[in-house]
Amino acid sequence: MKLTHWPLAGVAALLLTMQAQAADGQKIYAQGGANPAAMACATCHGADAMGMASAGFPRLAGIAAGYTRKQLEDFRSGARSNPIMQPIAAALSDEEMDAVAAMLEARPAPVFASIGRAEKAEGVGPRLALRGAWERNIPECVACHGPAGVGVGESFPPLAGQSTQYLSAQLNAWRQGTRKNDPNDLMGHIARAMTDDEVQAVAEYFAGLEQKGGSQ
Amino acid sequence: MRTYWLTLLAMAVSSASLAAEIKMDDQSQLTQKAAKDAGENFFQPPQEKDLPANAYGELVQHGRAIFVDTQKYAAEYVGNGMNCTNCHLDQGRKANSAPLWGAYPMYPAYRKKNDKVNSYAERVQGCFQFSMNGKPPAADSHVINALTAYSYWLSTGAPTGQELPGRAYPEVPQPKGGFDIAKGKQIYAEQCAVCHGDNGQGQQAAGAYVFPPLWGKDSFNWGAGMHRINTAAAFIKESMPLGKGGSLSDEDAWHVAAYMNSHERPQDPRLVEGSVEKTRVRYHANDGVNLYGQEVGGVVLGQGIK
Numbered sequence: 001m002k003l004t005h006w007p008l009a010g011v012a013a014l015l016l017t018m019q020a021q022a023a024d025g026q027k028i029y030a031q032g033g034a035n036p037a038a039m040a041c042a043t044c045h046g047a048d049a050m051g052m053a054s055a056g057f058p059r060l061a062g063i064a065a066g067y068t069r070k071q072l073e074d075f076r077s078g079a080r081s082n083p084i085m086q087p088i089a090a091a092l093s094d095e096e097m098d099a100v101a102a103m104l105e106a107r108p109a110p111v112f113a114s115i116g117r118a119e120k121a122e123g124v125g126p127r128l129a130l131r132g133a134w135e136r137n138i139p140e141c142v143a144c145h146g147p148a149g150v151g152v153g154e155s156f157p158p159l160a161g162q163s164t165q166y167l168s169a170q171l172n173a174w175r176q177g178t179r180k181n182d183p184n185d186l187m188g189h190i191a192r193a194m195t196d197d198e199v200q201a202v203a204e205y206f207a208g209l210e211q212k213g214g215s216q
Numbered sequence: 217m218r219t220y221w222l223t224l225l226a227m228a229v230s231s232a233s234l235a236a237e238i239k240m241d242d243q244s245q246l247t248q249k250a251a252k253d254a255g256e257n258f259f260q261p262p263q264e265k266d267l268p269a270n271a272y273g274e275l276v277q278h279g280r281a282i283f284v285d286t287q288k289y290a291a292e293y294v295g296n297g298m299n300c301t302n303c304h305l306d307q308g309r310k311a312n313s314a315p316l317w318g319a320y321p322m323y324p325a326y327r328k329k330n331d332k333v334n335s336y337a338e339r340v341q342g343c344f345q346f347s348m349n350g351k352p353p354a355a356d357s358h359v360i361n362a363l364t365a366y367s368y369w370l371s372t373g374a375p376t377g378q379e380l381p382g383r384a385y386p387e388v389p390q391p392k393g394g395f396d397i398a399k400g401k402q403i404y405a406e407q408c409a410v411c412h413g414d415n416g417q418g419q420q421a422a423g424a425y426v427f428p429p430l431w432g433k434d435s436f437n438w439g440a441g442m443h444r445i446n447t448a449a450a451f452i453k454e455s456m457p458l459g460k461g462g463s464l465s466d467e468d469a470w471h472v473a474a475y476m477n478s479h480e481r482p483q484d485p486r487l488v489e490g491s492v493e494k495t496r497v498r499y500h501a502n503d504g505v506n507l508y509g510q511e512v513g514g515v516v517l518g519q520g521i522k
Contacts, residue, residue, distance in 0.1 A: 114422060117301065118281035118289065121264075131264075134306035139459045144411065146421030153419045155410050183410045190459055 023095045025103025037091035041100065044084070049107050053163035053207075062109020066154030068101040070181070079181040081173075110161040111212045116147040125205030128198055136193045141202065144186070149206050155183055159206040167203035175199075238486055239352045240342030242330045243439055244503040245447065258311035258382040259318070261370040272365070279366025282359060283308055283316075286348065287424055290359045295350035296482070297418055297425035297434035300363075303347065303442060305455055308370060311382030312454050318383025320367035321376040336364060346440040349482045385450035390505065391467040395445060397512070400475025403468050407457055416479060431479035433521050438484035444504035448473035478512045483520025492518040 029049070032040040041060070045051055049061035060068065074080035075089035092100070117140055121130040129149065132140040141159065146152045149159030159167060173179035174191035182188055191199075264280075267273040282289040284307055286299040301307055308316040323336035334342075337360050341352035353359040374380060405414075411427040412418055418429035429435040441447050453469035455461045464472070488494040496509030496518065508518040 114424075116288075117284035117307070132306065134310050137459050137461065139305075142426075143458060144426070146426045147424070150421055152421045152426045184407060184457065184460070186410070186457060186460070 023093070023099035025099035025101075028092075028096050028100045029103060033092050033096045035091040035093075038088055038096070049104055050110075050161075051163065051166070053165060056163060056165035056169050058163070058166045059110075059158075059161050060104045061107035063104060063157060064151065064154045065098075065101040065105040067151075067157050068104055069097055070154070072097045072101065074181040081178045109158070112148040112150055112160045112209050113212050114147040114150075115209070116142055123201065123205075124198060125201035125203075128194075128202045129205050133193075133198075138190050138193050141206070148209055160209045161211070162207060164200075164203045164207040167206055168199050171199045171203065239345060240334055240338045241486065242327045242332065242334075243342060243346055243441060243499070244329060245441065245444065259315075259374055259380050261309050261315070261317050262372045267369070275362055275365040276369045278358075279362035279364070279369075280307060282362055283366060290344075290353065293344045293350045293353050293359060294348045296348060296436065297420075297429045298348055298436060299425075299428070300343070300348075302428045303451065308367070310455075312384070312386050313451075314385060315370070315382065316367040317371045317374050318380050320364075320371045321374045321378070321380070322383075336367065340364070345485055347436045347442065349435075349437040349440075385447060385454055387446070388449045388453045388466045388469055390446065390449075391470050395470045395474035395505075397471070397474050397478050399468075400471035400473070400478075403464070403472040404475050407464070408472065411458070416476065430476050431481050433482060435481050437482035438508050438518055438520065439486055439499070443477055443481070443508065444506045445470065445473045445477050446504045448477055474507075478507055478517065480517065480519060480521045482522065484508065484518070487520075492516065 028038070029041045030047070032038050041049070044055070044057040045060050046057075049059065051057050051059035071080060072085075072089045072092060075082055075085040076092075078086065089097075115130070117130055119130055121127045127133075128138065129141045132138050132143070141149055144152065144156050145159050146156070151158030151160075170179060171191045171194065174182070174188045175194070177188075180188055194202075267276055278289070283300040283304070286294055286301075287297070303314065304310070304316065305313040308314075311318075319339070320336060323339060324333050325339070326333050335355070337355040340360060340363050341355070344350045344352045404416075408430075412430050413427070415432075416430040416435070417432060418425050418434065419427040425434070436442050442451065449466075449470040449472075452473055453462065453464060453466060456464070484495055484499065486495065486499055488498055492509050500506055500508040500518075510517055
C-alpha cells in the first residue's frame with residue numbers, strides 16, 4: 001500500500017465508526033438498501049462513485065450531501081423525473097438517504113485547476129462557461145458553479161468531472177421541463193435560453209477539463 | 217501677509233494629506249437623466265476577439281482580468297470579498313448595470329458639491345476604498361493603468377462628455393408606504409439566500425468567494441454607493457437574481473435592498489472625528505436613502521465591523 005493511501009484509510013475507518021450506530025452508507029452504496037428495490041448505487045455509478053460516462057450516469061463522489069439528499073427526495077417525489085432513479089429513491093428510507101449522501105460527500109472528488117472569468121475563452125463552450133451570453137441573460141456558468149465549475153455549496157453542483165452525456169441530458173431536461181427541481185427556476189430559465197449547439201459545446205467543455213494530478 | 221502664506225501652506229499640506237487618504241471624497245449619487253428605455257439601442261462595446269495582439273491588447277486583457285477577478289489580480293488593494301464585476305455585470309459591459317463605457321467618457325468630472333474635478337483614476341481609486349473596502353492603487357500603478365485601458369477600450373467609439381442611455385442602474389420608485397425591512401427579510405430568504413447565504417455572508421469555493429457577501433466584514437463599506445437603499449434597489453431590480461433581472465417587483469426590490477442595508481458593514485473610511493453622527497451629517501444626510509447613523513431595531517447603524 002502506498003503511503004498516500006493512508007489518509008483515505010483513516011477517513012474510511014472514521015466513516016465505519018460513525019456508521020456503526022446509523023444506516024451504513026457504504027453498504028447501501030455497494031449492496032443496496034434494506035428494501036430490495038433500492039438497488040446498489042455502485043451498479044451504475046461505479047465502485048469509486050465516479051459515474052459511468054458512456055451511459056450518462058453521473059459522478060457522485062465528493063458532491064455536497066445536501067445536494068445529493070435533495071436529488072434523492074426529488075426523484076422520489078417526481079420533481080426530478082427519472083425512470084431509473086424514481087423507484088430506487090422511493091425504496092430508500094430517509095435515514096438511508098442521509099447515510100448514503102453523507103458517505104458520498106466524504107468520497108474523494110477529482111481536483112481541477114481554478115479556471116475563472118479572467119481566463120481566455122475561445123469557442124462556444126468556453127465562452128458560455130467563462131463569459132456567459134448576457135444579451136440573453138445567461139450568466140457565466142462559473143458565476144454560480146464556481147471556477148472550473150467545481151460546485152458551490154449545496155445548491156450549485158459540480159460540472160467539472162461530469163460527462164458530456166450527463167451534462168447535456170440535464171440541460172435538455174430543463175429545457176423540456178422534465179427537470180424542474182432547481183431553486184426559483186435559476187437553471188431552468190438559463191437552459192431554456194440555450195441553443196442545441198450551446199448545450200453540446202458547454203457540456204463538452206466541462207467534461208473535458210483536465211484533472212489536476214489525479215484524485216486528492 | 218506672512219500669516220496668510222503660512223495659513224495657505226498649512227491648508228495645502230492638510231488637503232494633500234487628506235487627498236492621500238481619501239481619493240474621492242464625494243461619493244454621493246450623480247443625477248440621472250438616463251432612465252431605462254425598453255427596446256433602446258444601447259451603445260455596443262467592442263468584441264474581445266477584435267482586441268489587437270500587441271501590448272495594448274495585453275494591457276486591456278489584464279485590466280479585464282483585474283475587473284472580473286479583483287480578488288486575485290489586485291489582491292493587495294482589496295479588503296473584502298468583492299470583485300468589480302459583482303456590481304458591474306457582464307465584465308462591465310452590460311447596459312443598466314453601470315457599464316464602464318458609460319462611465320469612462322464622463323471623466324474628468326466636475327462635482328459642484330465639493331467644487332472638485334475628479335479624474336477617472338480617482339473614480340476608480342474611490343471604488344477600491346469604498347466598494348472594495350481596500351486601499352487605493354497609486355494613479356500611475358499598473359492596476360489603475362490596466363483598468364483605465366480596459367475602460368477606454370470598452371468605450372471605443374463612444375462620445376465623450378455625454379450621458380449615454382444605460383449608464384446607470386435605472387431608478388426604481390420608492391414604495392408609496394415606504395420600505396419594509398421585515399418584508400425584505402422574507403424576500404431575502406426566498407430569493408437571495410440560496411446564493412448569498414442565510415446571513416448575507418456569501419459563498420466560497422476552494423477558499424475564494426463565488427457569491428459576494430452582502431453585509432458584514434467582507435462586504436462593501438458604509439461609504440460605497442451600494443449602501444444607499446435606492447441604489448441597491450435599482451441594482452437589484454435590474455440584475456437580481458443573477459440572470460433573472462426584472463423578476464422582482466419595484467416594491468420588493470426596495471424592501472430587500474433595505475433589509476440588506478440595515479445590517480452592519482465596515483466603517484465609512486471618511487469617518488469624521490470618530491463620530492458616526494458627524495459622519496452622517498457630512499456625508500450621508502443628503503445622499504439618497506440610507507440608514508447610516510439611523511436607529512434600526514434599537515441599534516444605531518454605522519458603527520462599522522472589522
